[in-house]
Amino acid sequence: MSNETPRLQLAGEERSRVAREQVYRWLLFLCAALSVVVTVTIILSLAVDATKFFAMVDPVAFFTGTEWVISRDKYGVLPLVSGTLLVTVVSALVAIPIGVASAIYLSEYASDRARSVLKPGLEILAGIPTVVYGYLALIYLTPFLRNFGLELGTFNVLSASIMVGIMIIPMVSSLSEDAMSSVPDSLRQAGYGLGATKFEVSTGIVVPAAVSGIFSSFILALSRAIGETMVVVMAMGLRPRMFELTSPLQSLTQSGQTMTSAMVQAVTSDVSAESATYKSMFALGLTLFAITFAMNFASNRIAARYREEY
Template sequence: MSTDTTGTDAATAITDSPGGAKRERLYRYLLFASASVSILVTLGIVFVLVTGALEFFGQYNPLDFFLGTEWNIDQHKLGVLPALSGTILVTVLSAMVAIPIGLAAATYLSEYASPRARSILKPALEILAGIPTVVYGYFALVYVTPFLAAFGLPVGTFNVLSASIMVGIMIIPMVSSLSEDAMSAVPDSLRQAGYGMGATKYEVSTGVVIPAAISGIFSSFILALSRAIGETMIVAVAMGQSPQLLQFAEPLANLFESNQPMTSAMITLVQAENAAGVIYQSMFAIGLTLFVVTFAMNLVSNWIAARYREEYE
Protein backbone atom coordinates (compact mmCIF):
# COMPACT_ATOMS: atom_id res chain seq x y z
CA MET A 1 0.00 0.00 0.00
CA SER A 2 1.47 3.37 -1.00
CA THR A 3 1.15 6.62 0.89
CA ASP A 4 0.78 9.97 -0.82
CA THR A 5 3.53 12.19 0.56
CA THR A 6 3.31 14.94 -2.05
CA GLY A 7 1.73 17.47 0.33
CA THR A 8 4.18 16.69 3.11
CA ASP A 9 7.19 16.92 0.81
CA ALA A 10 5.98 20.26 -0.57
CA ALA A 11 5.49 21.69 2.93
CA THR A 12 8.95 20.48 3.96
CA ALA A 13 10.51 22.06 0.89
CA ILE A 14 8.85 25.43 1.61
CA THR A 15 9.95 25.32 5.25
CA ASP A 16 13.51 24.34 4.36
CA SER A 17 13.94 27.27 2.00
CA PRO A 18 15.38 30.42 3.68
CA GLY A 19 12.44 32.61 2.71
CA GLY A 20 9.88 29.96 3.67
CA ALA A 21 11.38 29.47 7.13
CA LYS A 22 11.24 33.22 7.81
CA ARG A 23 7.62 33.41 6.70
CA GLU A 24 6.70 30.45 8.88
CA ARG A 25 8.31 32.10 11.91
CA LEU A 26 6.51 35.33 11.12
CA TYR A 27 3.16 33.53 10.84
CA ARG A 28 3.84 31.74 14.09
CA TYR A 29 4.61 34.96 15.93
CA LEU A 30 1.55 36.72 14.48
CA LEU A 31 -0.75 33.86 15.45
CA PHE A 32 0.77 33.70 18.92
CA ALA A 33 0.28 37.43 19.35
CA SER A 34 -3.35 37.12 18.28
CA ALA A 35 -3.93 34.28 20.71
CA SER A 36 -2.29 36.28 23.49
CA VAL A 37 -4.51 39.33 23.08
CA SER A 38 -7.53 37.80 24.82
CA ILE A 39 -5.36 36.56 27.69
CA LEU A 40 -3.70 39.94 28.14
CA VAL A 41 -7.06 41.74 28.06
CA THR A 42 -8.47 39.39 30.68
CA LEU A 43 -5.42 39.79 32.90
CA GLY A 44 -5.66 43.56 32.50
CA ILE A 45 -9.31 43.57 33.55
CA VAL A 46 -8.59 41.37 36.56
CA PHE A 47 -5.67 43.60 37.56
CA VAL A 48 -7.81 46.74 37.42
CA LEU A 49 -10.64 45.10 39.37
CA VAL A 50 -8.34 43.70 42.06
CA THR A 51 -6.42 46.96 42.41
CA GLY A 52 -9.59 49.02 42.73
CA ALA A 53 -11.20 46.50 45.08
CA LEU A 54 -8.18 46.43 47.37
CA GLU A 55 -8.22 50.21 47.53
CA PHE A 56 -11.91 50.07 48.41
CA PHE A 57 -11.42 47.45 51.13
CA GLY A 58 -8.65 49.59 52.57
CA GLN A 59 -11.30 52.22 53.30
CA TYR A 60 -14.38 50.04 53.91
CA ASN A 61 -14.73 46.94 56.06
CA PRO A 62 -14.94 43.83 53.81
CA LEU A 63 -17.37 42.15 56.23
CA ASP A 64 -19.70 45.15 56.01
CA PHE A 65 -19.53 44.92 52.23
CA PHE A 66 -20.10 41.17 51.81
CA LEU A 67 -22.54 40.74 54.71
CA GLY A 68 -24.24 44.14 54.67
CA THR A 69 -28.00 44.05 54.05
CA GLU A 70 -28.46 47.64 52.91
CA TRP A 71 -27.19 49.51 49.87
CA ASN A 72 -27.51 53.28 50.13
CA ILE A 73 -24.71 55.38 48.69
CA ASP A 74 -26.14 58.59 50.21
CA GLN A 75 -25.70 57.11 53.68
CA HIS A 76 -22.48 55.26 52.77
CA LYS A 77 -24.11 51.89 53.45
CA LEU A 78 -22.52 49.61 50.88
CA GLY A 79 -23.69 46.09 51.62
CA VAL A 80 -23.61 43.98 48.46
CA LEU A 81 -26.17 41.36 49.55
CA PRO A 82 -29.24 43.22 48.17
CA ALA A 83 -27.65 43.59 44.72
CA LEU A 84 -26.33 40.02 44.85
CA SER A 85 -29.78 38.66 45.74
CA GLY A 86 -31.28 40.65 42.87
CA THR A 87 -28.75 39.14 40.48
CA ILE A 88 -29.51 35.61 41.71
CA LEU A 89 -33.26 36.19 41.42
CA VAL A 90 -33.04 37.42 37.82
CA THR A 91 -30.73 34.54 36.90
CA VAL A 92 -33.04 31.88 38.36
CA LEU A 93 -36.16 33.33 36.74
CA SER A 94 -34.48 33.75 33.36
CA ALA A 95 -33.26 30.14 33.57
CA MET A 96 -36.85 29.01 34.10
CA VAL A 97 -37.71 30.71 30.81
CA ALA A 98 -34.65 29.92 28.69
CA ILE A 99 -33.73 26.35 29.66
CA PRO A 100 -37.00 24.53 28.81
CA ILE A 101 -37.68 26.58 25.68
CA GLY A 102 -34.08 26.44 24.49
CA LEU A 103 -33.76 22.70 25.09
CA ALA A 104 -37.09 22.03 23.35
CA ALA A 105 -35.98 24.14 20.37
CA ALA A 106 -32.64 22.31 20.25
CA THR A 107 -34.39 18.93 20.33
CA TYR A 108 -36.64 19.91 17.46
CA LEU A 109 -33.80 21.29 15.36
CA SER A 110 -31.60 18.26 15.98
CA GLU A 111 -34.11 15.42 15.85
CA TYR A 112 -37.30 16.54 14.12
CA ALA A 113 -36.58 19.37 11.68
CA SER A 114 -35.76 18.68 8.06
CA PRO A 115 -32.45 20.05 6.73
CA ARG A 116 -34.34 22.82 4.94
CA ALA A 117 -36.32 23.75 8.05
CA ARG A 118 -33.15 23.70 10.16
CA SER A 119 -31.32 25.95 7.72
CA ILE A 120 -34.11 28.52 8.11
CA LEU A 121 -35.11 28.18 11.75
CA LYS A 122 -31.68 28.07 13.37
CA PRO A 123 -30.43 31.36 11.85
CA ALA A 124 -33.82 32.93 12.55
CA LEU A 125 -33.59 31.86 16.19
CA GLU A 126 -30.06 33.16 16.49
CA ILE A 127 -31.21 36.58 15.31
CA LEU A 128 -32.43 37.06 18.88
CA ALA A 129 -28.79 37.14 19.98
CA GLY A 130 -28.12 40.08 17.65
CA ILE A 131 -30.86 42.33 18.97
CA PRO A 132 -29.45 45.14 21.17
CA THR A 133 -30.24 44.45 24.80
CA VAL A 134 -31.58 47.96 25.33
CA VAL A 135 -34.34 47.03 22.88
CA TYR A 136 -35.22 44.05 25.07
CA GLY A 137 -35.36 46.35 28.08
CA TYR A 138 -37.61 48.84 26.30
CA PHE A 139 -39.87 45.99 25.14
CA ALA A 140 -40.12 44.67 28.70
CA LEU A 141 -40.98 48.10 30.08
CA VAL A 142 -43.49 49.14 27.41
CA TYR A 143 -45.13 45.84 26.44
CA VAL A 144 -44.40 42.99 28.84
CA THR A 145 -45.21 44.89 32.05
CA PRO A 146 -48.61 46.15 30.78
CA PHE A 147 -49.32 42.64 29.46
CA LEU A 148 -48.66 41.15 32.91
CA ALA A 149 -50.77 43.85 34.53
CA ALA A 150 -53.65 43.03 32.15
CA PHE A 151 -53.70 39.54 33.66
CA GLY A 152 -54.20 41.01 37.10
CA LEU A 153 -50.65 40.66 38.38
CA PRO A 154 -49.76 43.48 40.78
CA VAL A 155 -46.61 44.50 38.92
CA GLY A 156 -45.14 47.94 39.29
CA THR A 157 -43.77 50.04 36.45
CA PHE A 158 -40.35 48.58 37.22
CA ASN A 159 -40.40 44.96 38.33
CA VAL A 160 -38.27 41.84 38.42
CA LEU A 161 -40.67 39.56 36.53
CA SER A 162 -40.81 41.38 33.19
CA ALA A 163 -37.04 41.99 33.20
CA SER A 164 -36.36 38.32 33.96
CA ILE A 165 -38.67 37.16 31.16
CA MET A 166 -36.81 39.29 28.64
CA VAL A 167 -33.39 38.18 29.92
CA GLY A 168 -34.58 34.58 29.53
CA ILE A 169 -35.72 35.24 25.96
CA MET A 170 -32.39 36.89 25.20
CA ILE A 171 -30.35 33.82 26.23
CA ILE A 172 -32.60 31.27 24.47
CA PRO A 173 -30.38 31.31 21.33
CA MET A 174 -27.31 30.43 23.39
CA VAL A 175 -29.06 27.48 25.03
CA SER A 176 -30.65 26.21 21.83
CA SER A 177 -27.63 26.65 19.55
CA LEU A 178 -25.04 25.06 21.86
CA SER A 179 -27.42 22.27 22.89
CA GLU A 180 -28.29 21.54 19.27
CA ASP A 181 -24.60 21.31 18.39
CA ALA A 182 -24.06 18.84 21.25
CA MET A 183 -27.06 16.74 20.21
CA SER A 184 -26.06 16.74 16.54
CA ALA A 185 -22.65 15.37 17.56
CA VAL A 186 -24.26 12.20 18.97
CA PRO A 187 -23.56 9.32 16.52
CA ASP A 188 -26.53 8.10 14.48
CA SER A 189 -25.66 4.55 15.51
CA LEU A 190 -27.09 5.28 18.96
CA ARG A 191 -30.31 6.53 17.43
CA GLN A 192 -30.55 3.49 15.15
CA ALA A 193 -30.01 1.20 18.12
CA GLY A 194 -32.93 2.84 19.89
CA TYR A 195 -35.17 2.54 16.84
CA GLY A 196 -34.11 -1.09 16.48
CA MET A 197 -35.44 -1.76 19.97
CA GLY A 198 -38.83 -0.33 19.02
CA ALA A 199 -38.43 3.13 20.58
CA THR A 200 -40.31 6.09 19.15
CA LYS A 201 -38.56 9.26 17.97
CA TYR A 202 -39.58 11.02 21.17
CA GLU A 203 -38.21 8.18 23.30
CA VAL A 204 -34.95 8.16 21.34
CA SER A 205 -34.65 11.95 21.64
CA THR A 206 -35.28 12.08 25.39
CA GLY A 207 -33.86 8.72 26.41
CA VAL A 208 -30.84 8.36 24.15
CA VAL A 209 -29.74 11.61 22.49
CA ILE A 210 -30.19 14.03 25.37
CA PRO A 211 -28.42 11.78 27.94
CA ALA A 212 -25.58 11.20 25.47
CA ALA A 213 -25.17 14.96 24.93
CA ILE A 214 -25.74 15.96 28.55
CA SER A 215 -22.27 17.43 29.09
CA GLY A 216 -22.62 19.83 26.17
CA ILE A 217 -26.20 20.65 27.09
CA PHE A 218 -25.34 21.43 30.68
CA SER A 219 -22.40 23.54 29.55
CA SER A 220 -24.80 25.57 27.41
CA PHE A 221 -26.98 26.12 30.48
CA ILE A 222 -24.06 27.40 32.56
CA LEU A 223 -22.75 29.66 29.80
CA ALA A 224 -26.22 31.09 29.20
CA LEU A 225 -26.71 31.76 32.90
CA SER A 226 -23.30 33.42 33.03
CA ARG A 227 -24.53 35.68 30.26
CA ALA A 228 -27.70 36.39 32.24
CA ILE A 229 -25.68 37.28 35.35
CA GLY A 230 -23.72 39.88 33.41
CA GLU A 231 -26.71 41.41 31.62
CA THR A 232 -26.95 45.16 32.18
CA MET A 233 -29.28 47.12 29.93
CA ILE A 234 -32.43 45.00 30.27
CA VAL A 235 -32.36 45.10 34.06
CA ALA A 236 -31.32 48.76 34.12
CA VAL A 237 -34.29 49.76 31.95
CA ALA A 238 -37.03 47.42 33.17
CA MET A 239 -36.11 46.37 36.70
CA GLY A 240 -35.54 49.68 38.44
CA GLN A 241 -32.88 50.94 40.81
CA SER A 242 -34.07 49.87 44.26
CA PRO A 243 -31.80 47.11 45.60
CA GLN A 244 -33.44 45.11 48.35
CA LEU A 245 -33.08 41.74 50.00
CA LEU A 246 -35.41 38.92 49.02
CA GLN A 247 -38.59 38.69 51.07
CA PHE A 248 -38.88 35.05 52.07
CA ALA A 249 -42.13 35.68 53.97
CA GLU A 250 -43.81 36.83 50.74
CA PRO A 251 -41.83 35.25 47.89
CA LEU A 252 -44.15 36.42 45.11
CA ALA A 253 -43.70 40.02 46.19
CA ASN A 254 -40.09 39.77 45.04
CA LEU A 255 -41.28 39.32 41.46
CA PHE A 256 -43.64 42.26 41.28
CA GLU A 257 -41.48 44.94 42.87
CA SER A 258 -38.47 46.89 41.72
CA ASN A 259 -34.99 45.61 42.48
CA GLN A 260 -31.44 46.14 41.28
CA PRO A 261 -28.78 43.55 40.40
CA MET A 262 -25.04 44.14 40.62
CA THR A 263 -24.62 45.24 37.00
CA SER A 264 -27.27 47.93 37.31
CA ALA A 265 -25.79 49.04 40.64
CA MET A 266 -22.48 49.66 38.88
CA ILE A 267 -24.22 51.88 36.34
CA THR A 268 -25.84 53.83 39.17
CA LEU A 269 -22.44 54.37 40.77
CA VAL A 270 -20.97 55.73 37.56
CA GLN A 271 -23.85 58.16 37.12
CA ALA A 272 -24.11 59.25 40.74
CA GLU A 273 -23.12 62.86 41.44
CA ASN A 274 -21.45 61.93 44.71
CA ALA A 275 -19.57 58.96 43.22
CA ALA A 276 -16.14 59.79 44.58
CA GLY A 277 -13.70 58.18 46.95
CA VAL A 278 -15.02 55.06 48.63
CA ILE A 279 -18.33 55.26 46.73
CA TYR A 280 -16.54 55.18 43.40
CA GLN A 281 -14.15 52.43 44.52
CA SER A 282 -17.10 50.24 45.54
CA MET A 283 -17.80 49.79 41.83
CA PHE A 284 -14.58 47.77 41.54
CA ALA A 285 -15.56 45.62 44.51
CA ILE A 286 -18.92 44.85 42.91
CA GLY A 287 -17.22 44.14 39.59
CA LEU A 288 -14.76 41.78 41.22
CA THR A 289 -17.60 39.97 43.01
CA LEU A 290 -19.46 39.62 39.72
CA PHE A 291 -16.31 38.37 38.00
CA VAL A 292 -15.69 35.74 40.67
CA VAL A 293 -19.28 34.46 40.46
CA THR A 294 -19.16 34.22 36.67
CA PHE A 295 -15.69 32.66 36.68
CA ALA A 296 -16.81 30.05 39.20
CA MET A 297 -19.78 29.14 37.02
CA ASN A 298 -17.51 28.73 34.00
CA LEU A 299 -15.21 26.48 36.01
CA VAL A 300 -18.19 24.35 37.02
CA SER A 301 -19.25 24.19 33.37
CA ASN A 302 -15.81 23.03 32.26
CA TRP A 303 -15.62 20.44 35.05
CA ILE A 304 -19.04 19.00 34.21
CA ALA A 305 -18.25 18.94 30.50
CA ALA A 306 -15.01 17.06 31.16
CA ARG A 307 -16.56 14.76 33.77
CA TYR A 308 -19.54 13.62 31.73
CA ARG A 309 -18.25 13.96 28.17
CA GLU A 310 -18.94 10.91 26.03
CA GLU A 311 -16.28 9.98 23.48
CA TYR A 312 -17.30 8.12 20.36
CA GLU A 313 -15.21 6.56 17.66
Protein backbone atom coordinates in the same frame (compact mmCIF):
# COMPACT_ATOMS: atom_id res chain seq x y z
CA MET B 1 21.01 13.89 -16.39
CA SER B 2 21.62 15.57 -13.01
CA ASN B 3 19.00 15.65 -10.24
CA GLU B 4 20.83 18.42 -8.31
CA THR B 5 18.48 21.22 -9.37
CA PRO B 6 15.20 19.47 -8.34
CA ARG B 7 16.76 18.55 -4.97
CA LEU B 8 17.81 22.16 -4.36
CA GLN B 9 14.30 23.34 -5.25
CA LEU B 10 12.69 20.82 -2.88
CA ALA B 11 15.07 21.81 -0.08
CA GLY B 12 14.30 25.48 -0.63
CA GLU B 13 10.54 24.84 -0.62
CA GLU B 14 10.88 22.83 2.61
CA ARG B 15 12.79 25.64 4.33
CA SER B 16 10.21 28.16 3.14
CA ARG B 17 7.34 26.01 4.44
CA VAL B 18 8.99 25.58 7.84
CA ALA B 19 9.59 29.33 8.07
CA ARG B 20 5.94 30.06 7.26
CA GLU B 21 4.77 27.54 9.86
CA GLN B 22 6.96 29.21 12.47
CA VAL B 23 5.49 32.62 11.62
CA TYR B 24 1.93 31.24 11.84
CA ARG B 25 2.75 29.53 15.13
CA TRP B 26 4.07 32.72 16.72
CA LEU B 27 1.17 34.81 15.42
CA LEU B 28 -1.35 32.38 16.89
CA PHE B 29 0.61 32.28 20.15
CA LEU B 30 0.56 36.09 20.35
CA CYS B 31 -3.20 36.12 19.83
CA ALA B 32 -3.69 33.55 22.60
CA ALA B 33 -1.28 35.38 24.90
CA LEU B 34 -3.04 38.69 24.20
CA SER B 35 -6.35 37.31 25.44
CA VAL B 36 -4.68 36.12 28.64
CA VAL B 37 -2.92 39.47 29.12
CA VAL B 38 -6.21 41.37 28.66
CA THR B 39 -7.94 39.16 31.22
CA VAL B 40 -5.14 39.51 33.75
CA THR B 41 -5.03 43.29 33.18
CA ILE B 42 -8.75 43.59 33.84
CA ILE B 43 -8.46 41.54 37.03
CA LEU B 44 -5.52 43.60 38.28
CA SER B 45 -7.23 46.92 37.53
CA LEU B 46 -10.33 45.76 39.39
CA ALA B 47 -8.27 44.46 42.29
CA VAL B 48 -6.24 47.67 42.68
CA ASP B 49 -9.28 49.95 42.86
CA ALA B 50 -11.25 47.43 44.90
CA THR B 51 -8.43 47.49 47.44
CA LYS B 52 -8.82 51.27 47.71
CA PHE B 53 -12.56 50.78 48.27
CA PHE B 54 -11.98 48.23 51.02
CA ALA B 55 -9.61 50.69 52.67
CA MET B 56 -12.62 53.00 53.06
CA VAL B 57 -15.31 50.37 53.68
CA ASP B 58 -15.04 47.34 55.95
CA PRO B 59 -14.93 44.20 53.75
CA VAL B 60 -17.00 42.27 56.30
CA ALA B 61 -19.69 44.95 56.17
CA PHE B 62 -19.56 44.86 52.36
CA PHE B 63 -19.99 41.10 51.98
CA THR B 64 -22.47 40.61 54.83
CA GLY B 65 -24.41 43.91 54.80
CA THR B 66 -28.10 43.86 53.87
CA GLU B 67 -28.42 47.53 52.89
CA TRP B 68 -27.07 49.25 49.78
CA VAL B 69 -27.77 52.96 50.20
CA ILE B 70 -24.92 54.98 48.73
CA SER B 71 -26.43 58.28 49.90
CA ARG B 72 -25.92 57.09 53.49
CA ASP B 73 -22.62 55.30 52.85
CA LYS B 74 -24.12 51.86 53.36
CA TYR B 75 -22.47 49.37 51.04
CA GLY B 76 -23.89 45.93 51.85
CA VAL B 77 -23.68 43.84 48.69
CA LEU B 78 -26.20 41.14 49.65
CA PRO B 79 -29.28 42.95 48.25
CA LEU B 80 -27.51 43.32 44.91
CA VAL B 81 -26.39 39.69 44.91
CA SER B 82 -29.93 38.69 45.84
CA GLY B 83 -31.39 40.66 42.94
CA THR B 84 -28.80 39.30 40.51
CA LEU B 85 -29.41 35.68 41.49
CA LEU B 86 -33.18 36.15 41.41
CA VAL B 87 -33.06 37.47 37.85
CA THR B 88 -30.73 34.63 36.88
CA VAL B 89 -32.94 31.90 38.35
CA VAL B 90 -36.18 33.20 36.81
CA SER B 91 -34.54 33.76 33.42
CA ALA B 92 -33.19 30.20 33.57
CA LEU B 93 -36.72 28.89 34.18
CA VAL B 94 -37.74 30.66 30.97
CA ALA B 95 -34.73 30.00 28.74
CA ILE B 96 -33.69 26.44 29.60
CA PRO B 97 -36.96 24.57 28.84
CA ILE B 98 -37.70 26.58 25.69
CA GLY B 99 -34.08 26.47 24.51
CA VAL B 100 -33.67 22.73 25.00
CA ALA B 101 -37.04 21.98 23.40
CA SER B 102 -36.08 24.14 20.42
CA ALA B 103 -32.73 22.37 20.15
CA ILE B 104 -34.40 18.93 20.21
CA TYR B 105 -36.76 19.96 17.44
CA LEU B 106 -34.03 21.45 15.27
CA SER B 107 -31.72 18.49 15.78
CA GLU B 108 -34.15 15.57 15.62
CA TYR B 109 -37.45 16.62 14.04
CA ALA B 110 -36.92 19.54 11.67
CA SER B 111 -36.21 18.98 7.99
CA ASP B 112 -33.14 20.54 6.43
CA ARG B 113 -35.29 23.24 4.85
CA ALA B 114 -37.07 24.04 8.11
CA ARG B 115 -33.77 24.10 10.02
CA SER B 116 -32.20 26.48 7.48
CA VAL B 117 -35.02 28.96 8.18
CA LEU B 118 -35.74 28.45 11.88
CA LYS B 119 -32.21 28.37 13.26
CA PRO B 120 -31.06 31.68 11.70
CA GLY B 121 -34.40 33.20 12.69
CA LEU B 122 -33.92 32.07 16.27
CA GLU B 123 -30.37 33.39 16.37
CA ILE B 124 -31.58 36.82 15.22
CA LEU B 125 -32.78 37.27 18.81
CA ALA B 126 -29.14 37.33 19.89
CA GLY B 127 -28.47 40.30 17.61
CA ILE B 128 -31.25 42.53 18.93
CA PRO B 129 -29.82 45.36 21.09
CA THR B 130 -30.48 44.81 24.77
CA VAL B 131 -31.95 48.29 25.12
CA VAL B 132 -34.78 47.12 22.83
CA TYR B 133 -35.46 44.19 25.17
CA GLY B 134 -35.60 46.60 28.08
CA TYR B 135 -38.03 48.85 26.23
CA LEU B 136 -40.27 45.89 25.35
CA ALA B 137 -40.27 44.70 28.97
CA LEU B 138 -41.17 48.13 30.31
CA ILE B 139 -43.77 49.18 27.72
CA TYR B 140 -45.40 45.91 26.64
CA LEU B 141 -44.56 42.97 28.91
CA THR B 142 -45.47 44.59 32.23
CA PRO B 143 -48.95 45.73 31.06
CA PHE B 144 -49.47 42.29 29.49
CA LEU B 145 -48.70 40.51 32.77
CA ARG B 146 -51.05 42.83 34.63
CA ASN B 147 -53.90 41.40 32.54
CA PHE B 148 -53.40 38.13 34.42
CA GLY B 149 -54.14 39.78 37.75
CA LEU B 150 -50.54 40.38 38.82
CA GLU B 151 -50.05 43.58 40.79
CA LEU B 152 -46.84 44.71 39.18
CA GLY B 153 -45.15 48.03 39.67
CA THR B 154 -43.84 50.02 36.74
CA PHE B 155 -40.42 48.56 37.51
CA ASN B 156 -40.45 44.94 38.64
CA VAL B 157 -38.21 41.88 38.79
CA LEU B 158 -40.60 39.55 36.93
CA SER B 159 -40.74 41.46 33.63
CA ALA B 160 -36.99 42.01 33.60
CA SER B 161 -36.30 38.33 34.35
CA ILE B 162 -38.65 37.05 31.66
CA MET B 163 -37.13 39.37 29.08
CA VAL B 164 -33.59 38.33 30.04
CA GLY B 165 -34.72 34.71 29.68
CA ILE B 166 -36.05 35.39 26.18
CA MET B 167 -32.79 37.14 25.32
CA ILE B 168 -30.62 34.10 26.23
CA ILE B 169 -32.82 31.49 24.53
CA PRO B 170 -30.73 31.58 21.30
CA MET B 171 -27.56 30.79 23.24
CA VAL B 172 -29.12 27.76 24.94
CA SER B 173 -30.81 26.58 21.76
CA SER B 174 -27.86 27.01 19.38
CA LEU B 175 -25.20 25.46 21.60
CA SER B 176 -27.48 22.60 22.69
CA GLU B 177 -28.41 21.87 19.07
CA ASP B 178 -24.74 21.75 18.11
CA ALA B 179 -24.08 19.28 20.93
CA MET B 180 -27.00 17.06 19.87
CA SER B 181 -26.00 17.16 16.22
CA SER B 182 -22.54 15.86 17.16
CA VAL B 183 -24.04 12.65 18.61
CA PRO B 184 -23.29 9.79 16.15
CA ASP B 185 -26.23 8.53 14.09
CA SER B 186 -25.25 4.97 15.05
CA LEU B 187 -26.66 5.61 18.54
CA ARG B 188 -29.95 6.78 17.06
CA GLN B 189 -30.14 3.79 14.72
CA ALA B 190 -29.48 1.45 17.64
CA GLY B 191 -32.43 2.98 19.49
CA TYR B 192 -34.70 2.67 16.48
CA GLY B 193 -33.56 -0.92 16.03
CA LEU B 194 -34.76 -1.70 19.56
CA GLY B 195 -38.21 -0.31 18.73
CA ALA B 196 -37.88 3.13 20.35
CA THR B 197 -39.92 6.03 19.05
CA LYS B 198 -38.35 9.27 17.85
CA PHE B 199 -39.31 10.99 21.09
CA GLU B 200 -37.75 8.17 23.15
CA VAL B 201 -34.56 8.31 21.07
CA SER B 202 -34.40 12.09 21.38
CA THR B 203 -34.94 12.26 25.14
CA GLY B 204 -33.47 8.91 26.19
CA ILE B 205 -30.41 8.63 23.94
CA VAL B 206 -29.48 11.89 22.22
CA VAL B 207 -29.97 14.28 25.16
CA PRO B 208 -28.05 12.09 27.67
CA ALA B 209 -25.24 11.63 25.14
CA ALA B 210 -24.99 15.40 24.61
CA VAL B 211 -25.51 16.36 28.26
CA SER B 212 -22.04 17.85 28.74
CA GLY B 213 -22.50 20.27 25.84
CA ILE B 214 -26.06 21.09 26.90
CA PHE B 215 -24.97 21.84 30.45
CA SER B 216 -22.17 24.06 29.16
CA SER B 217 -24.74 26.03 27.19
CA PHE B 218 -26.72 26.53 30.40
CA ILE B 219 -23.72 27.96 32.24
CA LEU B 220 -22.73 30.26 29.37
CA ALA B 221 -26.29 31.53 29.03
CA LEU B 222 -26.65 32.12 32.77
CA SER B 223 -23.30 33.92 32.84
CA ARG B 224 -24.72 36.15 30.14
CA ALA B 225 -27.84 36.72 32.25
CA ILE B 226 -25.77 37.60 35.33
CA GLY B 227 -23.86 40.23 33.38
CA GLU B 228 -26.90 41.79 31.69
CA THR B 229 -27.27 45.51 32.33
CA MET B 230 -29.66 47.48 30.10
CA VAL B 231 -32.70 45.22 30.50
CA VAL B 232 -32.53 45.22 34.30
CA VAL B 233 -31.79 48.96 34.46
CA MET B 234 -34.82 49.83 32.31
CA ALA B 235 -37.34 47.23 33.52
CA MET B 236 -36.26 46.36 37.07
CA GLY B 237 -35.44 49.74 38.55
CA LEU B 238 -32.71 50.92 40.89
CA ARG B 239 -33.99 50.03 44.35
CA PRO B 240 -31.94 47.22 45.92
CA ARG B 241 -34.02 44.77 47.95
CA MET B 242 -33.31 41.52 49.73
CA PHE B 243 -35.14 38.50 48.29
CA GLU B 244 -37.82 37.38 50.76
CA LEU B 245 -38.08 33.59 50.99
CA THR B 246 -41.39 33.87 52.83
CA SER B 247 -43.02 35.83 49.99
CA PRO B 248 -41.21 35.09 46.71
CA LEU B 249 -44.08 36.34 44.53
CA GLN B 250 -44.01 39.71 46.25
CA SER B 251 -40.28 39.96 45.60
CA LEU B 252 -40.93 39.38 41.89
CA THR B 253 -43.62 42.05 41.63
CA GLN B 254 -41.49 44.77 43.22
CA SER B 255 -38.56 46.71 41.85
CA GLY B 256 -34.99 45.68 42.58
CA GLN B 257 -31.42 46.16 41.54
CA THR B 258 -28.65 43.92 40.27
CA MET B 259 -24.91 44.26 40.63
CA THR B 260 -24.47 45.48 37.06
CA SER B 261 -27.09 48.22 37.39
CA ALA B 262 -25.49 49.32 40.67
CA MET B 263 -22.18 49.64 38.82
CA VAL B 264 -23.86 51.81 36.19
CA GLN B 265 -25.41 53.96 38.91
CA ALA B 266 -22.05 54.35 40.66
CA VAL B 267 -20.15 55.42 37.57
CA THR B 268 -22.84 57.80 36.28
CA SER B 269 -23.54 59.56 39.56
CA ASP B 270 -22.02 62.99 40.23
CA VAL B 271 -19.31 61.90 42.66
CA SER B 272 -15.54 62.20 42.91
CA ALA B 273 -13.41 59.53 41.33
CA GLU B 274 -11.75 59.00 44.71
CA SER B 275 -14.99 58.56 46.64
CA ALA B 276 -16.22 55.27 48.07
CA THR B 277 -19.28 55.40 45.80
CA TYR B 278 -17.15 55.51 42.66
CA LYS B 279 -14.72 52.87 43.95
CA SER B 280 -17.63 50.57 44.81
CA MET B 281 -17.96 49.94 41.09
CA PHE B 282 -14.65 48.06 41.11
CA ALA B 283 -15.55 46.05 44.22
CA LEU B 284 -18.82 45.02 42.58
CA GLY B 285 -17.01 44.19 39.36
CA LEU B 286 -14.52 42.01 41.19
CA THR B 287 -17.33 40.24 43.06
CA LEU B 288 -19.25 39.69 39.83
CA PHE B 289 -16.11 38.36 38.17
CA ALA B 290 -15.62 35.89 41.04
CA ILE B 291 -19.20 34.63 40.68
CA THR B 292 -18.99 34.12 36.92
CA PHE B 293 -15.53 32.55 37.22
CA ALA B 294 -16.85 30.06 39.77
CA MET B 295 -19.77 29.21 37.46
CA ASN B 296 -17.52 28.68 34.45
CA PHE B 297 -15.06 26.63 36.49
CA ALA B 298 -17.88 24.40 37.75
CA SER B 299 -19.20 24.11 34.19
CA ASN B 300 -15.83 22.95 32.85
CA ARG B 301 -15.46 20.40 35.64
CA ILE B 302 -18.95 18.99 35.13
CA ALA B 303 -18.60 18.97 31.33
CA ALA B 304 -15.28 17.11 31.62
CA ARG B 305 -16.86 14.66 34.06
CA TYR B 306 -19.76 13.73 31.78
CA ARG B 307 -18.14 14.25 28.37
CA GLU B 308 -18.68 11.39 25.94
CA GLU B 309 -16.11 10.72 23.20
CA TYR B 310 -17.14 8.86 20.07
